[in-house]
Amino acid sequence: MDPTRELIDQVLLKTAIAAYATGALVLFAYFLTRNGLYRKIGAPLAILGCAAQLVELGTRWWMTGIWPLTNLYGSLSLFSALGVAIFVIFALRYDLWLVGGPVVAVSAIALAYGTTWNEGYMPAVPALQSYWIKIHVPIVISAYASFMVAFCVSLIYLMKAYGETRFAARRGAVRGIAATAGGPPVDLTLSASTYAATPALGSARIDTPATSQAAAAGDALAQWLEGLPSLARLDVMQYRVIAIGLPLLSLGIITGAMWAKEAWGAYWQWDPKETAALVSWIVYAGYMHLHTRPEWRGVKTAWISVLGFATIVFCYLGVNIWISGLHSYKM
């Protein structure tokens, strides 16, 4: 590629990294302070970084004629861009900007790490010379990005859940799901939630009056927790993002199998990458099953979401880097 094109590529890449890094800091500040000004600054920065990345990938393709997702740099780049894109869509739809700090930070880290695998513009090896690469890879990366966003929501859920449990315990009576199952309805009208949910009936919320009372008494942590979305809302958001990711992962595995049948002779070869993706699929399928159970919905499913993302990281990076197999292309 000529120097001018190289320069364009570098400018776009550095713009994306700078926008993400700054955007992550500002959105973290919003997460901590709830100052709307930070959201107004951080959200455009996240969108700018995402746009710069997508344009960078597009220009790479346009300038070299080489599909940019044939190496780890390209796929990590798309992962971070899609992670931010999915977050922005959810934030716009459900006012979930609080999750922006961790999402954009993970995207920035992924992109920065991806640049260490950026070896330039290499033509694809024969196994990757297929139209399937333009179908399979973006679908799988979209699934990974969805799970990353879900992971960030789960972290905030767990933070709030354990914080509330702490205040409830401090008050001398844990009034969470386990403690009240089968008992009389818990009056939640003092908390952020305003309907009288009986935990035994299946609500994910364990919001307790204790946090509200501590907040009213001036406890800074309780006031901060009060400002977070309710546990029910966080649980629903986590479920909705995983509900995007799981079908995408399923479709990714199916399209991968179709490609494998065309390239390797069998739709399933028990290759480490395939089987690691299957492990992730099983974990998220387990999440979906358990999320239908009131006694599992909440903290337990949030931890399963965290575990699921750990399997995604293993499948995405661990298998690519440390385990050899049919997916071990030169990166």
Place this chain on the structure above:
Amino acid sequence: MSDSRAPAAQAPALRAALARTWGETVALFAHVPFGVSLLAIWAVLTLIGVIVEQGRDPSYYAGAYAPPLARLILRLDIENIYHSPAYIGVLGLIICSMAAATFTKVIPRRIPRLNPVKIDAIPLHARLRVAGDPDAVRARLAAFFSSRGWQVRKRAFGGTEWTFADKSNWARRGVLVAHVGFVLIAVGTTIYWATGYSGQFAVLSGQTATIPQNGTKVALERFAYRIDPVRTKAGIVYQPIDYVSDAKVTARDGVTRDAVIRVNHPYDANGTLIYQSTYGFAIDFRVTHDGVPVPGPDHPLKEGEGFVVDGTTRAIQYQRFVGTIDRATGMPGADPRPNDPGVIVVAFDGDRPIGQALLPLGVPVDLGAGYKLEAARYVLYSGFQYRYDPGIPVVGIGAFVLLAGLCVSLYFVPARLFIIVRESGAGTSEVGVAATTVKGYDVFEDRFREIVEALRRDAPSVPHANEAAPAPVLGAV
């Protein structure tokens, strides 16, 4: 007489015990956490297969792991875990669990009965006072929900008329569809195990190979490859660009056809797909003793093959081909293309390796005792895989059915509204409405709030202050 009566008397009790045991077993298998436990075991076994390299020789595990661990891997079939009895057994249990859940929970609940409920006991509930007598209000409500795509039905229980509104009731079958897809995949896989076959073979340029299962002949006319040097930030990298085999294939129908087989473009020989999988350089080795040729290998050797030097206890194994020997260092160069080729061979005395050497092609090397070894020339060979899998269509259909079931069950929330209208005096009625879904209440809370807001807007002349209970609201963001 008493001997013959005793078993007859015990039979009903035995049947009852068996029925109870069967019922308990089915209930256990249909229990969601039990099914998820099986999924967890499946995930752990699969993960072990990812981490522990599969299908290697026992000596590999002995070398790669501590002895107790290596023994454990071999004794528990972990080196071939995906085909181990434990793995297949877990899959079988998962299918049993799915079947039990499908027949005891999913199918019976796909059309839930219309029953009255205690409105206030359901977390998603609201009460509104609206103008009009109960009959008029019921008629308005029915029209309201019908116009928004809800299926409205009315039933009377103990003289009280209830209105039920269902949305996306069909989506209650999503889980059933997903389970059917999973079973179809299992059926398709079983069809392959029962009737399919696969294998691999390598054929030298100019030679013919036969697929043993169906007699298909593959005559390789020419194999070609393209490897390009590409400048990267780390320096020159030799990147494979293309592998292609020109062949003549005689399939079961006896007709010989020209075939160009390359990666991602398999050749279909009457249902058996032939894939370009690998290639290599076969080497023609020659051995002389005091200048006189001695019997050596009768065919060009592929990587990993070897031969015993005639009249000695020594053996030579061809380890790998070196495309370009770096003349400055005498070591293998980075360029894999055969510019200045050589081969790496390993010499054995009996089973004991005694050394290895890099032999330039066409240059004899002294083995001692008057023996000389020469790697005379190379012949390109092409490696193919073949597979006959009549289960593929079933697996494909199963995969898309599974995906469709997932999408239906994740993106469509079947919801039921329970509506009761009571006279509340002064020409007004009280409407009690509650909602249930198959996914709990939180996931439907936003939607329920919208419905209640729409009902408020649609119910004129009664101010909000008269409502008996507020519409639910999600926690503040």
